[in-house]
Amino acid sequence: MRSLGISKREEEYLEAIYLLQKNKGVIRVKDISKKLGVRPPSVVDALKKLSEKGFVEYEKYDRILLTKKGIEIAESTYQKHILLAKFFTEILGIPPDIAEEDACQFEHYVHEITAEKMKEFAQYIQDQCPYVLKQFLKEQKEKS
Amino acid sequence: MRSLGISKREEEYLEAIYLLQKNKGVIRVKDISKKLGVRPPSVVDALKKLSEKGFVEYEKYDRILLTKKGIEIAESTYQKHILLAKFFTEILGIPPDIAEEDACQFEHYVHEITAEKMKEFAQYIQDQCPYVLKQFLKEQKEKS
DNA sequence: TAAATTATTTAGGTTACTCTAACATAGGTG
DNA sequence: CACCTATGTTAGAGTAACCTAAATAATTTA
Known part of the structure; x- marks a missing residue:
């Protein structure tokens, strides 16, 4: 985990996104927020960081997708x-x-x-x- | 853990102190620092917090002891x-x-x-x- | 289609943990 | 017993989480 430069919390976000997408298709900030029990601004913060690190594709107000790397981690x-x-x-x-x-x-x-x-x-x-x-x-x- | 109002890291400090005392008797900031791989100021910070919470008896420059509550957590x-x-x-x-x-x-x-x-x-x-x-x-x- | 509602984002702040650099104390030795 | 070295402590700052309140965008509905 640490070896990949990814924190426990970041892994939890990736896993949540992965599972939500699997069940619902398109997902929203609100869904992640609900699933992880945090407020929407925390989700936005996390998405920005995960996007910078190349685990998530994310543009403001746009849809949320995992990258190949993100999927790998989430699946594992x-x-x-x-x-x-x-x-x-x-x-x-x-x-x-x-x-x-x-x-x-x-x-x-x-x-x-x-x-x-x-x-x-x-x-x-x-x-x-x-x-x-x-x-x-x-x-x-x-x-x- | 969370239910006792104690963080993972605090638990780690208590366990480290407990084990060091078991093996060496009197212990110093330096020992804890070495064991946990953090710098001495981080240990002092932690000791202050643990002392406020009643898990450690600690006065500046004085010896470091676990309280009854501290021992219980460390042992468990x-x-x-x-x-x-x-x-x-x-x-x-x-x-x-x-x-x-x-x-x-x-x-x-x-x-x-x-x-x-x-x-x-x-x-x-x-x-x-x-x-x-x-x-x-x-x-x-x-x-x- | 304009207004109202809902969702998202930004701004600014808090807490827990860490660090370095600078300062203070204690204990051993000349 | 004064000084030197070890150790310990304070001050100040950084990072990763989180939050609330306010602003903005998107969507629904009248």
Whole structure:
């Protein structure tokens, strides 16, 4: 993250833009503002910076687009998000809302290799001892 | 974290102070500065703020101590760190240096419940299918 | 199509964190 | 015990976030 000269917050903006576009097509400052829980002027500030850095195409009052670089970052972040959330819910049996919150933070820090190992581990356990996993998840559920 | 009115960075300062004291006894501004990779004036600023918030006992040129509240936070953070790092290395087979870095970040965000489930899951797997786990870790090692 | 509403942008300010340069203190040594 | 060096502190400034209030542009509607 730091190696790309992009902050956690900037990554969050890119991811938000990416997901909004995926669901709605054309998006507006207002949408990003709502999604991230900040006021419109903060969004405009962020768009200017992201545009200078080449992650977003943005002209005043014009439509908001991600550049190729911006899409790459957003997709990579979102992939990590999915993977983490899945691991937390399907392997550890964490409630979805909590899993989401944890994934939302960790996605910006987790090393590639850690994410990779989580995926491989999940696959391995699901293949090699599905019953044990099922039993663990069942016990977790019973506790709550 | 946010609920206690304490920032990620403040948590990092408390944890650093806690660990330095554990290893060296009396600590100095210089030690904290070195450990966190910031200049001494930044440490002094932080100490003032932490002192105002009641996490640190600090008077100019005097020794630096954690309050009860400060110790509680530092210990809780450090416990999460230990737990995460162990999970990453002993269950997922991630190299120790990477595991450390990931733990260092995630410790400030992870929900209590997620940490708890990681611990329980590790225990469960180690009890129920130790051989499968061993095999997984062996395969991971062979790849690198 | 002109007026009213909604959305966006600019201007200016706040907070948390960092830094460098300059100043102050404490402790060890001649 | 005075001086020198280490360490610590203050002052002042920069950056990345955020905000509110005011101004401008775009869109809807009467």
